[in-house]
Amino acid sequence: MDLNIxxxxxxxxxxxxxxxxxxxxxxxxxxxxxxxxPGLGVLFEVIWKNADEQEKSMMLDNLESGLQQQG
Known part of the structure; x- marks a missing residue:
């Protein structure tokens, strides 16, 4: 992604x-x-960079669960 974005x-x-x-x-x-x-991706990147390992694990659990529900 372009850094200007x-x-x-x-x-x-x-x-x-x-x-x-x-x-x-x-x-x-x-x-x-x-x-x-792209904007949502940038916001997620900020969230991810500022999350501790427990928060990252929770996000990944939510992501995995959400993707399974979508599929």
Missing amino acids: RRAVIHNVSDNNQDQLRDTIIDAMQKREEKYL
Whole structure:
């Protein structure tokens, strides 16, 4: 992914509070447009980098469970 995309996404939401971040994520998922996927990926990358091992394990459990339900 182009680093400019990362910087742009982080710049666009860096001053947002939790409610605004939640709204951004929900809005992107509800619109289901491909153009929002890189931004969601950047947000997930930030979450992952700031998570401890227990939080990462919980995310992976949720991801695995969610993918199994989708399939």
